Amino acid sequence: MSDPWENLLETARNVHLSDSRLQEFCPFPNDIKKQEFQPFYVPASDLMQNEIGLFSDSYTDLRDAFIVASPYAHWRQTYKGTALGDKFLEKFGCYGLIGPESPFQSKGIRAWVVYMPKNFYYPWHQHPAEEMYLCLAGEAVFRKEDCPEVILNSGGVMEHSTNQPHAMETLDHPIMAYVVWRNEFGTKPVLTYEDAR
Ligand code: FE
Numbered sequence: 001m002s003d004p005w006e007n008l009l010e011t012a013r014n015v016h017l018s019d020s021r022l023q024e025f026c027p028f029p030n031d032i033k034k035q036e037f038q039p040f041y042v043p044a045s046d047l048m049q050n051e052i053g054l055f056s057d058s059y060t061d062l063r064d065a066f067i068v069a070s071p072y073a074h075w076r077q078t079y080k081g082t083a084l085g086d087k088f089l090e091k092f093g094c095y096g097l098i099g100p101e102s103p104f105q106s107k108g109i110r111a112w113v114v115y116m117p118k119n120f121y122y123p124w125h126q127h128p129a130e131e132m133y134l135c136l137a138g139e140a141v142f143r144k145e146d147c148p149e150v151i152l153n154s155g156g157v158m159e160h161s162t163n164q165p166h167a168m169e170t171l172d173h174p175i176m177a178y179v180v181w182r183n184e185f186g187t188k189p190v191l192t193y194e195d196a197r
Helices: 004-017 020-025 044-049 060-072 086-091
Strands: 093-098 110-116 121-126 130-144 150-153 157-160 166-169 175-182
Touching: 004 020, 004 060, 004 093, 004 175, 020 130, 020 157, 020 175, 044 060, 044 086, 044 093, 044 110, 060 130, 060 175, 150 157
Parallel strands: none
Antiparallel strands: 093 110, 110 175, 121 166, 130 150, 130 157, 130 166, 130 175
């Protein structure tokens, strides 16, 4: 079997290079290097691998590549120790493709996958980095400060500016998204409200 990370990187590169919205937001970098990292398991890994609701129009290759690599990933615990409880921590899935604790590094970009099961709420949060979501499969309601809410499904993108509060909610379907950051990589996301609304 080919290396799931090389396959995933190649598949993500193809999607990213062929999407003008992603390319304009941050061009896919040409300084990517492989790096060592330790896998880390969270229960959302199993949820994503067993998920049956991730319908997709044009992104089945990247969706499947993220699933194939997921048992070997370092799943993140970004919100451990915050106001978010076990229900969130066990069901929110996120692992890096390019960045810290990820199979690849680059100076110009961070890239990862986000998975949320159906009926899931990701409270208002923010970060200095600018961010773009590309919905690969499923759908979710995306909210950001000072903007009307949007339902994003396969092929839809959402951009978040520096420290702009944003939140997501899944209803009858799960979602998988390819997410990239540019600028200000050093600061982790924080919840906008202490009561995690
Ligand atoms: Fe964000």
